[in-house]
Amino acid sequence: MQMTFYYLITTILSMVNLILLVYTYENKKANYYFMLSMLIMALSNCGYLALARSTQLYEAVLANKIGYLGGCFIPLITLFLICTICNYRVPGWLRYILYGYSFFVYFMVLTIGYNDLYYKDIALGKLGDATILVHSYGICHAFFYVILYGYLILEIALLGYHLMKKSAISKNKLWILSMMVIFNIVAFIIGRMIHPNIEIMSLLYVIDGWVFLYLQKKSMMYNLEDSIASTIQQQEVYGYIIFDNELKYMGCNKVAQKVFPDIAECKVDNVLEGAGQIKVLTEWLQKYVNEGKDKYQHRNGEQYYEIKVGRVLYREQARGYVIEIKDETDRLKYMSLISNYNNELLAKVNEQTQELREHQQKIEELYLQTVTALSEAVDAKDRYTSGHSKRVAEYSRMIAKRLGKSVQEQEEIYRAGLLHDVGKIRIPVDIINKKGKLTDEEYNIIKVHPVTGYHILSGISGSKQLAIAAKYHHERYDGKGYPNGLAGEKIPEVARILGVADSYDAMTSNRSYRSGLPQEVVREEIIKGRGTQFDPEIADIMLQMIEEDKEYKMCQNDLQQKTILVVDDEPMNHKILMHIMSDEPRYKIVAVTGGQEALKALNHQDFDLIMLDVMMPEMDGLETLRHIRKIYNTPVVLMTGNKTLDTSTDFAELGCNDYITKPFLPLLIKEVVYNMTERTVVGK
Missing domain, CATH: 1.20.1070 (Rhopdopsin 7-helix transmembrane proteins)
Structure with a gap:
């Protein structure tokens, strides 16, 4: 043996x-x-x-x-x-x-x-x-x-x-x-x-x-703390719900169970089944798997949460899925209180948030005033190119959107467009407005304005990207531009976008020595500069925009102002929306407090968008929407604080184009407004 x-x-x-x-x-x-x-x-x-x-x-x-x-x-x-x-x-x-x-x-x-x-x-x-x-x-x-x-x-x-x-x-x-x-x-x-x-x-x-x-x-999956440590560096107190690769529930921590108490009844090693909270969780998972959507907002009573869905990784291998829950209540609390305010609540809001709001508002207002003032000061020096900066900003934002940039990135590029020529403020007016050909000396003075703009903007807090855009917007893709002779993708992307937008406006605007060029001539010039003067991808986007601009509206000196009708019985919400859109001069807000007033306003004026509150006395938002749809096809966005309503189904059946929930999130508001009002504008 x-x-x-x-x-x-x-x-x-x-x-x-x-x-x-x-x-x-x-x-x-x-x-x-x-x-x-x-x-x-x-x-x-x-x-x-x-x-x-x-x-x-x-x-x-x-x-x-x-x-x-x-x-x-x-x-x-x-x-x-x-x-x-x-x-x-x-x-x-x-x-x-x-x-x-x-x-x-x-x-x-x-x-x-x-x-x-x-x-x-x-x-x-x-x-x-x-x-x-x-x-x-x-x-x-x-x-x-x-x-x-x-x-x-x-x-x-x-x-x-x-x-x-x-x-x-x-x-x-x-x-x-x-x-x-x-x-x-x-x-x-x-x-x-x-x-x-x-x-x-x-x-x-x-x-x-x-x-x-x-x-x-x-245990790499069942041990929640161990799994999360493999993928996410925790900075605060988060909630986590873990699933395996087959979407079977593996466990959660106490924070997640507090936010979604129904999950305590779910069996480990089983796919989640049920209604209410469980249905919401399964929908988030399925949308992430099928569509890649990974961010959501969730409200639980008076608490607001930011939800992120992602993969659990170990040794660079996907071991499952994780739903991360972050409490955003403190950041959004004052807006939540505003949406349901009364005199007592308003006093508490003012007491608890006044200092923070004033500080933030001052920074934003000062920044916007600086941007606007500098932009207008530059345009004021050239009587022939008045409005040039705003148009370049608009064209740049159109290009950015087609490149798939987020709303926030589009805003940053728009502001860069407003200030791209800020360095011209130090160039003598007689050179800027000279009718004849510039001398070599005068042209060299003009060529200094990108660097001058860079130094001006570098002195403003939070304007680093704007300064970079101003410095490099005259660089060429083939490296023959100025001031540094950068080539290809070494030129910052925002500067490459501005370069195309700036050239387009220069060709289509009236100048002291010529009228704006025809669209076909502009098109040929951009094709000629593709890969030499311009980034090929961005040039192609501009060519596409020109192709769609059948009525030659895109190059008009004054971009058409959009009018938004806001219907809400709470005046404070009017103020919030006006503040959110205050840095968008081409949007005008007309505010009314009821459905009857809204119908009267529609009889006297055309609007590009209607933002309609659902809960209003007398004629509520849904009844008002029914009356509107009998006559008008104007896009309508409903505003609601009701999280339990099946908005995606109920609102669509009434002819609603989109909906937003309170409290208002600035970036979400802007994204909805852009999507609703820019459908027929070239580049949007």
Whole structure:
């Protein structure tokens, strides 16, 4: 019988298990119980192998003591591991008692060869080609059975209780652990019945190691803190809900459960099913998987949350999905109060938010005033190109939108367009307005204005990108521009956009020495400059805009102002919307407080957009919308604070083009306004 080979194989396999576990935990905080169990299993199997190879009694006794490490400590560590998985915290005093008992039993083991307390009548024997330790049991050996069977009974009881109890613990993991414990008991008893000197535990340690490796792999998903640490650096208190690659629910933390209490009823390892909050979560997941949409806003009572959906990554592999929940209540609280204000609430809002709002408002107003004043000052110097900066800003924003830029990025590019020629403010008026050809000296003075603009804007806080745009908007794609002779994508993208927009307006505007060029001539010039003067991609976008501009409206000196009718019974909401759109001079807001007033206004004036509050006294927003749709096709955006209404269905059936929820978010408002009013404008 090749027993030595059996112990050699089990020892090698247990060592491999330990190495695999260490490798899996590379760069991560190891699970204490998994790591300790695998280490003791490997040491115990080394002891069994050493015993099989022993030739002297003292060698066999020492090897047997090493082999006993698993018997004394593995049942206890497995019990603590099960407690951890079941979210049961063992009290410190009880933990010390249990560890103390295991160390006491192992101390009895260490007395083998010195007294008869644990083993007596010890001698060497043979089983096949392996050495065995022949012995009879001493009185203290009974303590070992308490460890062997007592801990196993506790493990089975704990696992059975949680298998029957409804909890957020993975039933799969509990069943696997239950099967492992039962298998260990049955295998140990059968092994003793077959031959009392065959150490079946050596094989069981290998099998248990495989089970622990599998559970550890699953723990990468089930252990919420561990999973999140792999993907996201936490800066505040966030809520997290974890799903595997098959969209099965894996668990959540307390913050997430507080926001979505219905999830406490969901079963781990199952796809979420249900209505209400559960339906919302599943829709977010499906939209992320199918459409890539990863950001949402959620309201729970008076609390506002920003929701992000993403992947859980480990070793650059996608291991599942995570829904991140961030509390945005503090930032949006004052707007929430405004939407439901009364005199008492208004006083509280003013008291709690006045300083913050005034500070923010002053910065924004000062910034906008600076931008507007500088832009108007530059245009005022050239009587032939008045409005040039605004037109360049508009064309640049059109291009940015077609490039897929966000609303915020479009705004930044628009402002860069307003100030791209700010450096001309230091150029003498007689040079700017000269009718004839410029001399070389005069042209060199003109060429300084990008650098001058850069220095002017660099002195304004928060204007770094504007300064860069002003400096490089006369660079050419082929590197023959000024001031630095940059080429290709080394030219900042915003400057490449401005370069095309600036050239287009220069060609289409009336100048002192010529009238604006025909659209076809402009088109040919842009084609000629594609890849030399202009970025090819941006030039193609401008050519597309020209192609769509059949009525030659895009190059008119005064861009058409859009008029928005705001219908809301709360005047404070009028002020908020006017403030949000205050930096958009081509939008004019007409405000009324009721449905009847809105219908009268529509009889006397055409509007480009109607923003209509749903909840109003007398004629509410929905009734007003029905009256509007009988006569007018004007785009209508409904404004609501009702989060429970199925807005996407109910509003669309009434002829609503879009809807927004209160409190108002500035970027969202602007995006909706642009989308609704710029449908028929070239480049929008």
